[in-house]
Amino acid sequence: MTRELSKVHPFVTALRVLVSTLVLGYVPPMKNTSCEVQIEGTTTHFGYRTVQEAEKASLVRGVFDSVADKYDLMNDLLSFGVHRLWKKAMVDWLNPRPGMTLVDVGGGTGDIAFRFIGRGGGPVVVVDINKDMLARGRDRALDLGILEGITWLNSDAEQLPLQSMTVDAVAVSFCIRNVTHIDRVLDEAKRILKPGGRFICLEFSKVSEPLLSTIYDTYSFKLLPLLGECIVGDRAAYQYLAESIRNFPDQKHFATMIEQAGFGNVKVRTLSAGIAALHSAWRV
Numbered sequence: 001m002t003r004e005l006s007k008v009h010p011f012v013t014a015l016r017v018l019v020s021t022l023v024l025g026y027v028p029p030m031k032n033t034s035c036e037v038q039i040e041g042t043t044t045h046f047g048y049r050t051v052q053e054a055e056k057a058s059l060v061r062g063v064f065d066s067v068a069d070k071y072d073l074m075n076d077l078l079s080f081g082v083h084r085l086w087k088k089a090m091v092d093w094l095n096p097r098p099g100m101t102l103v104d105v106g107g108g109t110g111d112i113a114f115r116f117i118g119r120g121g122g123p124v125v126v127v128d129i130n131k132d133m134l135a136r137g138r139d140r141a142l143d144l145g146i147l148e149g150i151t152w153l154n155s156d157a158e159q160l161p162l163q164s165m166t167v168d169a170v171a172v173s174f175c176i177r178n179v180t181h182i183d184r185v186l187d188e189a190k191r192i193l194k195p196g197g198r199f200i201c202l203e204f205s206k207v208s209e210p211l212l213s214t215i216y217d218t219y220s221f222k223l224l225p226l227l228g229e230c231i232v233g234d235r236a237a238y239q240y241l242a243e244s245i246r247n248f249p250d251q252k253h254f255a256t257m258i259e260q261a262g263f264g265n266v267k268v269r270t271l272s273a274g275i276a277a278l279h280s281a282w283r284v
Contacts, residue, residue, distance in 0.1 A: 044180055047243030056180045057156065061130050064108070066234045068132035072109055072140075074232065078224060086276050087111055087173065090202045093269070093280060094169060096121025101167045103127060103192060105157045105185065106175020110137035113150050116171075122149040125167075129156055158184040162192045169198040176203055177248040186261035193283040199263055205270070205277035206250035212273055220245065251277045 042053045051059065067074065075083050091112065096102075096119040104112045107126035116124055128134050134152045141150060155161055157172075157179055170189040179185050189199050207213040220242040228238030249257065251268050254277075258266050263281035270277050 045247055047240040047247070053180055057129060060178045063237045063240055064130040065132050066237050067228075067232050068109075068130065068136050070232050071133065071136065072111075074227070074238075077227060077231070082272060086202055086271050086278075087115060089269070089271065090171065090173065090200060090278055091115040091119060093278060094121075094171065094198065094200050100169060101125075102169045102171060103160070103162065103167050103189075105160075105170060105172045105189065106178070107171075107173070108133035108137060108175075110140050110150070112171050112173050113137070114141070114144060114146065117146060117149050123151070124149060125151045125153055125162070127153045127155050127157065127160060129154070158188060160188045160192055164191050165194050165197075167192050167197060168194060169200065171200050171202075173202045174204070176201055177244050182257060183261060186258060186263075190262055190283055195283055197283045199258070199279075199281045199283065201254075201258075201279045202276060203254070203279075204245040204248060205254075205274050207274040209273055216275065251279075255279060 043050050044053045044056050045051070046056050046059050064071070079086075094102075094116070096116050098120050100121045102113070102116050102121060102124045104110075104116070104124055104126045106128055107113055107124075108128045108130065110126060113124040113126050116122060126134065126137060128137075131154050134154055138152055141147075153161070157175065158181055170193055172185070172189070176182055176185055186199075193199065207216050221239075224238040224242050225235045228241075229235035232238075248254070251270060251274070255266050255268050258279060258281050262284075264284035266279065266281040268277055268279055
């Protein structure tokens with residue numbers, strides 16, 4: 001009991017920090033380009049840092065190596081459990097049916113796969129670049145008594161080792177903002193989908209209401225890193241989380257990217273005033 005209470009205490013402390021920063025006022029850090037080190041070659045962003053494209057996958061892998069053991073706990077704490085409602089909305093919209101095959105890209109610890117199987121869909125292939133996240137997912141599957149219907153595949157979302165036009169649906173949940181080339185992930189999703197197959201993506205997005213946006217920035221750049229430090233022992237991982245969210249395209253621009261990848265009937269559902277969004281499209 002004492003050990004469990006000690007896990008809650010940093011969360012209470014962090015909430016106090018959030019209240020105080022809201023009272024005192026807070027301006028989120030801006031991407032500083034004036035003093036960036038010039039890097040030769042093709043570059044991309046890792047949070048607010050500029051890095052070589054070849055480095056990003058290993059940097060992202062390092063972030064999730066660090067947080068894998070407490071990833072699901074942190075999801076509940078950081079979203080106050082709301083991520084469960086977002087994922088339910090995703091699977092509801094996907095509408096699983098018996099024999100419906102799903103590739104869950106960046107599926108990590110299995111949240112979407114378990115919901116999909118539980119709703120009568122499957123089989124599912126969970127793809128993740130991070131072995132520790134997949135190991136956590138396998139353990140959870142055993143705990144839930146799910147002994148078949150899910151294959152766990154350690155692979156890069158930009159180069160899926162799967163045959164073309166073989167699956168009914170591709171889901172990407174809180175993953176695509178971490179990849180090096182979003183367009184390549186979309187191309188791969190389209191390649192493996194059968195004609196008429198479904199693409200669906202759940203990702204953090206842009207809050208449009210100004211007051212909520214200010215509160216959300218305070219929460220993201222003050223509370224998230226503090227909780228990461230207190231509970232996981234890694235402040236930098238959750239600083240990266242906040243920065244990666246701000247770097248990701250808003251609802252409209254991401255929908256345009258999906259259309260440019262050749263998908264049809266692109267639709268968007270905004271969740272929690274824009275904190276997250278669902279994008280759905282079809283392979284035509």
